[in-house]
Amino acid sequence: MFDRYSDDEKRRLRLGAGMFAVGSLALGATAISSASTAVLAVYFGGAVVFTAIVVLLTRDIRAD
Numbered sequence: 001m002f003d004r005y006s007d008d009e010k011r012r013l014r015l016g017a018g019m020f021a022v023g024s025l026a027l028g029a030t031a032i033s034s035a036s037t038a039v040l041a042v043y044f045g046g047a048v049v050f051t052a053i054v055v056l057l058t059r060d061i062r063a064d
Contacts, residue, residue, distance in 0.1 A: 010058040017054035021047045 005013070024047035 005058070013058045014055055017051045021051040 025044060
């Protein structure tokens with residue numbers, strides 16, 4: 001899917017996904033006092049899953 005992107009572009013996508021995850025975790029951490037545990041679990045889980053998907057889609061799959 002991401003074969004048309006250069007290694008540098010893939011690195012930028014991964015960095016963006018990582019920054020999104022860190023920002024989501026920081027934003028979620030500020031809302032801990034006002035949200036239930038279940039809502040926070042879904043929120044943090046979504047950030048982790050999104051980051052994992054982007055990393056898996058952009059990694060190099062080469063059979064050397």
